[in-house]
Amino acid sequence: MADRSTIEWTEATWNPTTGCDRISKGCDNCYALVLAKRLKAMGSPKYQNDGDPRTSGPGFGLTVHRQTLGLPYTWKAPRTVFVNSMSDLFHARVPISYIKDIFDVMRETPQHTYQILTKRSRRMRNLGDQLDWPQNVWMGVTVESAEFNSRIKDLRDTPAHVRFLSCEPLLGPLGTIDLEGIGWVIAGGESGKGHRPIDERWVTDLRDQCVDAKVPFFFKQWGGVTPKSGGRVLQGRTWDEYPDVKPRVAV
Template sequence: MSENSKIEWTESTWNPLTGCSKVSQGCAHCYAERLAARLKAMGNPNYQNGFQLTLHENQLAVPLRWKKSRMIFVNSMSDLFHEDVPFEFVTKVFDTMIKAKQHYFQVLTKRSTVLRNIADKLTWPKHIWMGVSVENHNYTYRIDNLRSTPAAVKFLSLEPLLGPVPDMDLTGIDWVIVGGESGPGARNMKKEWVLDIKAQCIEKDVPFFFKQWGGVNKKKTGRLLEGQIWDGMPTVYEHPTLQVS
């Protein structure tokens, strides 16, 4: 559980559950799985089960102790909408987010069907943002599932971007993040895929955030796209300070 995050589009991470299982192509080289193995080897008590799905009741209240407003990525090491997470635990996580209204929460899932099926049973204040991962055109159905939810802010994470995603329906989408895969075995991301997505965002007036080119050494490849940094954020926020505008 981290008060400070190096992820470019957030400030902190909060993991009331850890561990996951692979559901699509983007999971093949999961960074969370690699990190969980290291944390287990280091003796971190939250990772004694490695990357097996594990619920952490003792972490549920963590954001309530953070008094200063911040942007929080929920479950960077898991998926809140995993099929094996009891609905009662999902509601506990949402209860915390609802109470911690000083923060903004970014929830991200690949399991958009589960999200769609239970979204109407959850409460969605404006400070809870909901996103889905879309690795290539095979997973654009997740955008439709996201669009059906009551979340006030809906976003897409096209990371790792593994192929082109042409002609997206961005109706109702408030933010798009794009990034290449990084680490061992990283698959290449083509510039033309990124430029096409950027063009789609500009045409539909959707904020565009380019996170990284990725690769084995992501620091070397950097974040520049056509010579500049693209740090678009939903209109309620300004980046990089991530303070309410």
């Protein structure tokens, strides 16, 4: 869980914390919650802490893993790293002191590009001026429907070098959004058991807004039973755009 990744827009994952709790409808079919249950059953030591069954699940209790802090120092070749693919760095139970420790590691490994994604945009914004943001940190928020467009404003108020939106799983139209200060948009449909359908119009409207605003757009998947069930072609082509600050590519 801490090396190469199959996620299309990153290269590796690093989980200095694991576990989370549902806070919005985008969490209902969380892939990480399902995976944590499987890893617990397999005996993985990082996933033995159970979460509240009302909001979390087996193996998915919020857990700090200080022993993994030094992992990025061992990666010699530059890579793009998704931080906390199995958690949320800005979860209320992650101490600010530990978040600062994680930022220290990212600052001290400038050969890597780090991508952080949160649904807890309010805490991210409130802690923003207490963190020293290195240029190799990209900060993103999940926006699964128009109900959560306020997360975009919270992100804009964050002093990150690159700010991005992950509109996955896209569960409804976002309407007209303000892309000022946003450097990248990812969109995709939901996958897995009980996946909810995505409407092509929601995607094309978002793509067109990105094109008009000259914001790079990345379409990850249509979704389905598996992530690759529906492919990722949108109106005859794939969309694999990245910010002008290109992520470091592993060699």
